Amino acid sequence: MDDYPVIVFSDVTKIYSLYSGDVRALNHLSLEIQRGEFIAIMGPSGSGKSTLLNMIGCLDIPTSGEVSIDGNNIRTMNDDQLTELRRDVLGFIFQQFNLILLLNALENVQYPLILKTGQTGCTDRCKEILAAVGLTPDLWDHRPGQLSGGQQQRVAIARALVNDPDILLCDEPTGNLDSKTGTTIMELLTDLCKKQGKTIVMVTHDPRIAEYADRIILIEDGMIQGGDV
Amino acid sequence: MSNQRLFFGLAIRNIQIHWLRSLLATIGIVIGVVAISSMGILGNSLVLSVSDSLTDVGDSVVVTPHVSFHGMGSTGTDKRITDRQLEQIRRSAGNNEVVPVYASGDRVRIGREILAASIYGINPQDIPTLVSLGSGQFLRGASGVMVGAKLADENNLVVGSRLLIGDKETGVRVVGILKERGMGFDISPDNAVFTSDQWYQDFYDKKGYDQVIVKVKDLKDIDQVKDAIKAQLNRREDEVNVFDTKAILETIIETFGRISTFTMAIGGISLVVAGVSIFNVMMMSVMERYREIGILRSIGTKRAEVRSMFIYESLILGTAGSIIGGVMSFLGGYAAIAVMLGETSYLFNPSSLIQIPYGMVFGIATSLLSGLYPAWKASELRPIDALRHE
Numbered sequence: 125m126d127d128y129p130v131i132v133f134s135d136v137t138k139i140y141s142l143y144s145g146d147v148r149a150l151n152h153l154s155l156e157i158q159r160g161e162f163i164a165i166m167g168p169s170g171s172g173k174s175t176l177l178n179m180i181g182c183l184d185i186p187t188s189g190e191v192s193i194d195g196n197n198i199r200t201m202n203d204d205q206l207t208e209l210r211r212d213v214l215g216f217i218f219q220q221f222n223l224i225l226l227l228n229a230l231e232n233v234q235y236p237l238i239l240k241t242g243q244t245g246c247t248d249r250c251k252e253i254l255a256a257v258g259l260t261p262d263l264w265d266h267r268p269g270q271l272s273g274g275q276q277q278r279v280a281i282a283r284a285l286v287n288d289p290d291i292l293l294c295d296e297p298t299g300n301l302d303s304k305t306g307t308t309i310m311e312l313l314t315d316l317c318k319k320q321g322k323t324i325v326m327v328t329h330d331p332r333i334a335e336y337a338d339r340i341i342l343i344e345d346g347m348i349q350g351g352d353v
Numbered sequence: 354m355s356n357q358r359l360f361f362g363l364a365i366r367n368i369q370i371h372w373l374r375s376l377l378a379t380i381g382i383v384i385g386v387v388a389i390s391s392m393g394i395l396g397n398s399l400v401l402s403v404s405d406s407l408t409d410v411g412d413s414v415v416v417t418p419h420v421s422f423h424g425m426g427s428t429g430t431d432k433r434i435t436d437r438q439l440e441q442i443r444r445s446a447g448n449n450e451v452v453p454v455y456a457s458g459d460r461v462r463i464g465r466e467i468l469a470a471s472i473y474g475i476n477p478q479d480i481p482t483l484v485s486l487g488s489g490q491f492l493r494g495a496s497g498v499m500v501g502a503k504l505a506d507e508n509n510l511v512v513g514s515r516l517l518i519g520d521k522e523t524g525v526r527v528v529g530i531l532k533e534r535g536m537g538f539d540i541s542p543d544n545a546v547f548t549s550d551q552w553y554q555d556f557y558d559k560k561g562y563d564q565v566i567v568k569v570k571d572l573k574d575i576d577q578v579k580d581a582i583k584a585q586l587n588r589r590e591d592e593v594n595v596f597d598t599k600a601i602l603e604t605i606i607e608t609f610g611r612i613s614t615f616t617m618a619i620g621g622i623s624l625v626v627a628g629v630s631i632f633n634v635m636m637m638s639v640m641e642r643y644r645e646i647g648i649l650r651s652i653g654t655k656r657a658e659v660r661s662m663f664i665y666e667s668l669i670l671g672t673a674g675s676i677i678g679g680v681m682s683f684l685g686g687y688a689a690i691a692v693m694l695g696e697t698s699y700l701f702n703p704s705s706l707i708q709i710p711y712g713m714v715f716g717i718a719t720s721l722l723s724g725l726y727p728a729w730k731a732s733e734l735r736p737i738d739a740l741r742h743e
Contacts, residue, residue, distance in 0.1 A: 183651060183737045204655050211653020220739070222648045226366040238359050239653050283652065 128195075130290060130323050131157040132182055136189035138175050138346075149175040150186070151346035159290070162324045164337035165220040172346040173327045174295065180325055181214055181293050182206040194290055211239055215322075217286030219296035221276040223268040223283070228263040229275075230254065233282045240287050253282045257312060274305035281312060292316065294326040298333055310336045362660060366666035367638065377668055378627075378634040382674025382716050385624030387682045390712030393619040394686030396613015397708060398699035404606050413539045413598045414567040414579050416442055419591040433561025434593065438586055445581035446567045449574070452479040453562040454540065455553045461546060462517040463508045468506060471545035472518065474553025482568055484542045488512060489529030495551040498525045502533035503543040516546065523556065538598040539566045575599050621715070627674070628719040635667050635727035646731050647739025656732040663728035664721070671720020675713040682709050 138150040149172045157163055167173045178184040179191055181200050191198045194213050198206060216222075218301050223232050233250040237243075254264060257278040268276055277297065284292055294313065298306030314336050316322045326337065342350040368375045412525040434442075434453065443451045455474030460467055475483070477492035480499070487502055489512035498518075500510055505527075510516075514527045531542050553559070567582070569575045575597050586592045639646070646659060686705070691697050699705055 130641060147420055178737050181651065183740075204657075207650070207653055207655045210651060218740075222644075222651075224363075224372065224648060226363055226645075235359070236652050239356060239658070242356050244358060287653075 128159070129156040130159045130194055131155070131325070132190075133176075133179075134190045134192075136179070136186045136191055137326060138172075138179065138184065139187045148346050152178035152189070153343075153347060154189075155341070155348065157323060157325065159323055160317065160321045162314065162336065162338045164340045165325065165327045165343060166331075166334055166351070167327070167343035167349075171343045173343045175346075176343065177295055177325065177327050179294055180291070181216060182209050187274070191250060211236060212287055213290050214291045215287070215289040217277070217280050217284050217292060217294040217297045219299040221268065221273070221280045221300070223276055223279055225268055228265045228267050229259060229271065229279045232268070232279055233286050237286045250282070250286060253285055254279070256285070257282045257285075258308070260344040270307075272296065273301050274309065276299060276303075277309055278312075281309070285316070289322070291323045291325065294324065294328075296328055297326060298328075306333065356658065357661060360662040360666050361415030363662050364669055365434050367642070367666060368669060370403070371634075371638070374637070378631045379670050379677070381627030381630040381676040382624075382720060383672055383678040383681060384506050385627035385719065386675050386678025386712040386716040387685050388620030388623040389617055389715055390620075390679065390709045391685040392616040393613065393708030393711060394682065394700060395689045395693065395707045396609070396616050397702070397705045398686075398694055398696075399613060400606055400609045401608055401702055402694050402696060404602065412569050412572055412575070414446075414569060414575060414582065415539045415596055415598065416565040416567070416582060417563070418561075418596045419594050433559070433563065435561050436644070438592065439562065439599045440566060441566065441585045442582055443563050445585045446578055447574075447581075449570055450479070450482050450568045452476070452482055452566045452568065453550075454564050454566060455538070455550060455557070455559060456563040457557065459519050462522060463510065463514070467507060468508075472553070473540060473542075473545055473547050474548060474550045476550045476555075480547060483540060483566065484534060484547070485532040487530045487532040489527070492531055492547065492549050493528075495549045495555075496525070497528040497549075498552075499529040499531055499547040500527055501531050501543040501545045501547075504545065505530045518546065519556070525552075528587065532658040538596075538601050539564070568626075569597075572599065585612060614669075617736055620712075624715055625721050626667070627716075628723040631667055631670055631720050632723035632727065634670070635663060635724050636730075638666065639663065639727045639731045641733075643734065643739050646734050647736050647742065650734070650736035651740060660728045660732040663731050664724050667720045667724025667728070671717045671724075674720070675716035678716055679709045679713045682712055699714045 133153055133155040136150050136153045137148065140147045140149055153176070162306045165173045165176060175184060179186060180193060182193060185199060193209060196209060198209070201209070224235060227235060230250055232249065233254055234247065237246055237250065251261070251264070255261070259275060259282065261273060263271060268279070271279065292313070297313065298309055301309060310333060313324055313326070317324050328334050340351040341348055403613050416434065418434055420432055439451070439453055452475065456619070457472050458469055459471045477494070480491055489499070492499060498516065500516070504510065510527055510530065512527055512530065516525050516527065517523065518525060525548070530564050531547070534542050548556075567578055569578055579597050582593070582595050649659060687697055687700050690699055
């Protein structure tokens, strides 16, 4: 395993211009995350942790400073290149699950794979992954609305994994789940990190969930305030 | 590109979920296509039917005396085509048939009825060139007359009936009745009495012809004949007016063509309305799927791919509407011309049938155009804004 940092923030500032004035969401923030690390980002609401996660996810571009994801400087990339990075290198797991409501569980997992390969036939890998995240085959043809929260989150994790990304980004992955389901999801994520070497960056409010991480970063007012930096 | 199959599939699913409003938008396109196509079919059939009933008179060059202001000063109609001019016309016309015609109107008495009719005096040999026989026979010698179909029909004339012509009430016998021909630009035989040129000359004591008709065998020569006559007779001053029935016919057909274009434009308005409704549906689809677009973008869907998904959606609506509209315009066009023209064979003419694919292409193009902006709008959404949307 290479040990160069897979995520590097150097002196990153992000300013949102709002009606009420400029908001400095990230303030000269610098950060390095190594390959295979499991990171929890914590902080109060409006501290900038979501902005940080979005920026790692190439959904947002810094106002100043440099962000490097897997060796790519995202400020120099165009929209299509950023989209490809999200598709191939990053996997997203959201609090709201964010599955595509038009598609059933299996199709949701297939979607990013088809985007990447352009082939529709590859159901085996998707089924394999769905089974690995613990979704029973009888649920594979269910639409998201017919699944429980925990089941939906398993589908979302399978979808995030299907293109074999290096980095998994989790935004309150257990926020909409009961504690028992939350625990199994967290165990699944920990497994992915330990056994498959995925780098996981997770935003959470919940200190018990943050416990699963190797390292906790505390953010306040767009700056790192503490944790194991 | 099987990615495109993926987005096509998503578009279909979205239409299925919102089937009612998709159906309504499709109905809009159906109506628009039917309006354009059936108006086009109707207009074209009108042109066809007009040209059908006029074509047989589209092959003549008609020469009449030039009536100038100077000429009007005297008795007005005493300007005629002289034998010398007739000779010149014959020479210019080459091997096409030249028929000099005496023409006037007079009172005709049939039994107790007195009415007005056109009287034509034509050499009996030339009569078959201009008209066809319905019953009886063509004129053979100087005596006897032939009458037009309408005149005969309305006054119960048969072969052998007697007419009294003019103030002197000279009696003539009907030897033949003509086949109905319709209005013409050279002669209008249906309500006319045809006499021999000799009888006409004796009866009216006229010198010179009222008009000369040149029947052109090959329609391509018509302009050439016309120009030759003009060059011969109107070299120094305008002696005659020359017009060809083909030009008049073309003007009429052109006019009908314009009318049909106009009616199609009215149909086009309904297609524009349909386009607005597709636009509306697509914008609603984009708004509703704000969050979904954000998800798609965040997990690696490119802008162009989001665009194609929405364009597919409007294309599917437009194509479905246009196909249904195409079938219905065939039926609608059939009904329209059956009612308005009482004749449906014009529908199967290629120039009528082509209106259906025209209408369909317009329908699909309208849907595509209406879908472009919403699709662009969807693809330009910033993924994080779209993701935050509830």
